[in-house]
Amino acid sequence: MDLRTTYLGLELPHPLMPGASPLPDLLDRARRLEDAGAAAIVLRSLFEEQIVQDDLSAGLHVEGPMESYAEALSYFPSPESFALGPFEYLEHLRRLRAAISVPLIASLNGTTLGGWLEYAQFLQDAGADALELNVYRLPVSDQEDGMEVERETVEMVRAVKHTVRVPVAVKLSPFYTSLPAFAARLSGAGADGFVLFNRFLQPDIDVEELRAVPQMELSHPEELRLRLRWLAILSGSYPGRLAASGGIHDSRGVIKALMAGAAAVQVVSALLIRGIDYLTVLRQELESWLTEHEYTSLRQMQGSMNLAGCPNPGAYERAHYMRILQSRHGE
């Protein structure tokens, strides 16, 4: 079965890849991902804060107590010999590049137009075949105007595209007033594709201690629906430029995402739960399903159920929402 796909201009043997996660942090695991047949590998995100803030503070806690007391002029082996900055990410990327032959997609996560964006070029130079720019922006102030938030993101994309030649995908959140319009502006600024969607950190509340508890849970299959809807809406305009990310736990999910128009399908939670080899299983099941259902190639299925191709497109739109609500009411 021909499972080939094109994502961000990369010719891939099939659409399945591990999404941004700690999975390829170790060379050994990255090799296992490759062995399991990953079409590409997305590295974990390098955060703006890691580049800007965190390393200042890490340095401070090592350097702060230095040269204060005659018996202990320092408390650690020479800090100069430790790369406390984000360089180990680049170094790791270089090592992966040398050892892994599938495309490597590096990920940058931040929100502001700042010096950290220059890392895009460093990532490219270290061997990234593409970049994922994760714009996780959480407005908390009433001074943060929606237009301004979007404008800054567009400028970030423009700035990054200005410095790199590799393709850049923007990983978005679903919460924009008009995602199609915003996507169009990002595309205008040079975005080569979109990853739908990033998953928000949703803090819990400890009611005894009266404090917020930051938590990051693995995705649930239900989360796929939101992705399917927006993939279906956007894929007509961005063929070969969309990746599904979040909520894909089985081959059914993969098939749905592809039908909705994904060019690539990113999996993380399922691999963390079932192990890296599950990637192979997903590909085999995808292949079997296509064969059983007499598809000639994967491309035949891609986008078949999007807003343009779906026999009942209203299901993705507002009219259907009204009908569902009313039908439930009538039960």
Added chain:
Amino acid sequence: MKSPQHAVLDGNEAAASVAYRASEVLAIYPITPSSTMGELADAWAAEGRPNLWGALPEVVEMQSEGGAAGAVHGALQAGALATTFTASQGLLLMIPNMYKIAGELTAFCMHVAARTLATHALSIFGDHSDVMACRQTGFAMLASGSVQEAHDLAAVAHAATLRSRVPFLHFFDGFRTSHELAKIVLLPDALLREMLDGSGILAHRERGLTPDRPQLRGTAQNPDTFFQAREAANSYYTALPATVQEAMDQLGAATGRAYRLFDYVGHPEAERVVVLMGSGAEATHEVVEHLVAAGEKVGVLKVRLYRPFSVEHFLAALPATTRSLAVLDRTKEPGAVGEPLYQDVVAALHEGGREGIAVTGGRYGLSSKEFDPPMVAAVFDALQAGAPARRHFTVGIVDDVTHLSLPVDAAWNPAEPGRVRAVFYGLGSDGTVSANKNSIKILGADPDVTVQGYFVYDSKKSGSVTTSHLRFGKDPIRSSYLVREAEFVACHQFPLLFTIDVLERAADGGVFLLNAPYPAGEVWDRLPREVQERITARHLRLFAIDAGKVARDSGLGHRINTIMQTCFFALSGVLPRERAVAAIKAAVEKTYGARGTEIVKKNFAAIDATLAGLHPIEVPPGPTSQAHVRPPVSEDAPDFVQRVTSAMLAGRGDLLPVSAFPVDGTWPVGTSRYEKRNIAQEIPVWDQDLCIQCNKCALLCPHATIRAKIYPQAENAGAPPGFRSTAFKSRDHVDVAYTLQVAPEDCTGCGVCVEVCPAKDKANPRRKALRMEPQEPRLPAAREHWSFFLSLPDADRASVRLDVKGSQLLPPLFEFSGACSGCGETPYVKLLTQLFGDRLLIANATGCSSIYGGNLPTTPYTTNREGRGPAWSNSLFEDNAEFGLGMRLALDSHVRQARALVAQLAPDLGEEAQALLDADQSSEGAIAAQRERVTRLRQRLPALDSPEAARLAQLADYLVEKSVWIVGGDGWAYDIGFGGLDHVLHSGRNVNILVLDTEVYSNTGGQQSKATPTGAVAKFATRGKALPKKDLARIAMGMGHVYVAQVAIGARDAQTVRAFLEAESYPGPSLILAYSPCIAHGYDLVHGPEQQRLAVESGVWPLLRFDPRRNATGEPPLQLDMQAPKTSPAVFMGNEARFRMLEKSDPARWQALLEEAKREAAARWAVLEQLARVSLPVPTP
């Protein structure tokens, strides 16, 4: 020929650079001031740097210096080239092996940063008392007086030992040379190889033990042979001086730096000569040149090879014209005819028939006491008259008791032509020293410039003041003393103007650079009047910058180092401005480049903004300010504190005469309360309405600066305005008030109290019962409140429940120590004094707890209103368990005798006698009752008028039980003192051992101990420790009869208090392992309690109590005070730089060690869970 390579480095690095290259095995152990040599060797090995022959040396950290000496001895016997580094007490521990190594004629060279031996007090500073204790071991002793010499003579020593078979102790002065930064010419590998290669190494290898050519060494010999065999090595010593000179000549031929066994400098027909060794010879050299130029016939004889002492070479070096000679020893040998070098010189002159020379012997420079030109001049002056006035003298102090000291004209100040001298005052935390070290390296890069940097630190670990002394010039700098007159003075912290005389060393017409948090127009009026007067009197040019603002604006936080460094270059003119700015930027790039471009950019922005913010300040003709410098101690301080402590705090301790001091090192307690340090920018403010009176803040306060009290409501009548008080929430107490009060001038502002405060406003949980607010505006009122708070009565010990809350209502008898802000150890020590302080004896191992517990000027252990409090002593590092056991034995002996006497006197004492003997002392009430009985007994004893009654009067107080606590860190308990600890636990005696476990040697700067956990980066574990922490709790539990607890006060405070009480009540040995966050863990210690919680919840630090008493009832002795671990160790580890450094530098190794740490935590828990189910059969009667 290649041009020589220069480097700016300190004496430790200079010596280590040669030693490392010349060695195959290095066995080391940290001790100030030599630790750096071992650390460098370890770091070089970790980065794969080969030795001269392309091999990677084996560097191993041992459990003590004794262990290091044993290991090098073994390595040498097996034919390796070995070395070690040490100082002071460490050197003493090596002496037994030194005799062996020398007796076996073993080629070996060790390097010593010579340091004071602990006598009436410990001192980390430099003198020759340690090396002088080795002069009988058979080691050759070679002395270096400067950084260059430490490098050169290290090579000479390594070469000479291989050629002669006599082992070498190469030494240089601790701190003065070991820590002085200077520019030196490096010895290239080729020259070192040339000096070391040849038959020496081959012969050394051939002497190595191997089963291929078996030999036997270390026999036991008897009266028939030992003596002759001991004399058999004589010829090696006879030949040695020539061998050393030959190595010196070889070095001299290659480098142009000529050395002699005894180097004479001065007038060829000198009449007055000073003989000495070490760095003091350099200051003397400088003065001699000055005096000779002035026409005086003086000279200095520098002793380099001290052992074997070559009479022949000594006499040859001494000018024939010498009429009087002063021999200066940097050591003291009480009761001897004279100090060692003096005796050697007298004997040599006698043997050489030069008895006509008048010889005097003087002591100087003990514990790094300054030895400067006026003192040298005083020595020459004393030799002036034909027959010297004193045969034995001291110089550098005022001895008003035995009148041995020479008068010194401190104003005598020979010029230092062509030099720029600069002095900088800063805080440890502001990066002043780092910036100055950097400036020295920048200037030292110029081939024509010579540089020198020396740095003085105060005795506190939080808010410590640093003074940097820098010299730049064209000629060699021999000034082995502090800058006496500076053309440039900088004060990097405005508040220091009020506590230290920062202009004391300012030269007339010099520049004064001030970091002032005020607009330029306000700066002059903000200065204290005394400073204004100095500026005017000395015609100083004043410049000011608000460096804090520049730092904040540039995103650098409070690090002002590069900003002040830029100002220095701009004002001092030592380099053209553009070149200086480019050089500073290059240095920033080098230092921070590995940290990311952002921090580099921020520093660049700060450097660029600096010059715009630097302003000349117009100096009016006279002073205008009404503000004055602050007295060092508060007005209510007692006489001793006013006279002695105050002078020490003000930096005038050097001026105190001998008569000011106790003769035996005994020091008054409770003096830290008079030093008002005012180092907190913010202090906690209490909201009595939100407060739930849990007292957790007071419990975890590292400095005893936030305290709780309960007192009768009526006492509030005299409260000053604004004093806060609320009703005590307790059913048992009626009409009782509660106050939580901060000591505003003693608080360090760490914020731990606010962090642990659980009392939140329900409507706005961000608001807690404590919040940090700026100190300055609150100070006047808060000072009054604190004073009133202290005047309130303390709670009655008998009426308070000894739990978390109740313990904090008792006065801490350990307060305002010099520990780090946020220290994780001190809350335990403070708790100890609250629970048992009025009957507590503490044996304290050397380490952080002995330093913040007993490092002068001030003493934090104090007394309660009755005058009782902890009696504290520090013996050594290695013997603390035994030291504490000795205290127990003494107490037991006193008690036994007292009880026997009571029994003997029972007919006279009546029923009270039996009550005294049968007294239950298991509660505070019962103890109070026994105290009353003892008081009544004392009242009755005089009337009995018998020898027994008189003896009982001496011992009666011991009828009230005392509590012996043996306190120390993990370096002591897990490593150097483990043998003693093991023995004391096995003794079964009633002692309590508190291990303040920071999992690293904290006091000496973060070297790994056997308590360091898997995955942590530490010195000597640069790549992260691969083996698990030693499980001391399980070792002790295995003994069966030891009470054992593992506690973390920030995680489960109630368990900690309970463990302390149980340990104390247990009638045998107890061991408490107390988890202690430390700055060596690399995070903001305000999060210390949270990290403790994570350590516990992740199973990294399980909380447990093992009480052998439970066996009697058939209960399992081990109780786990926590649920099964519920988080991953990764969460705990991810918050601390000690782990993250590995994560960032070597992710693969980190991942492997993290997995190992997880496995260990799980395994530890699995074992403990099973042990906690094990109960022993109850013995049937």
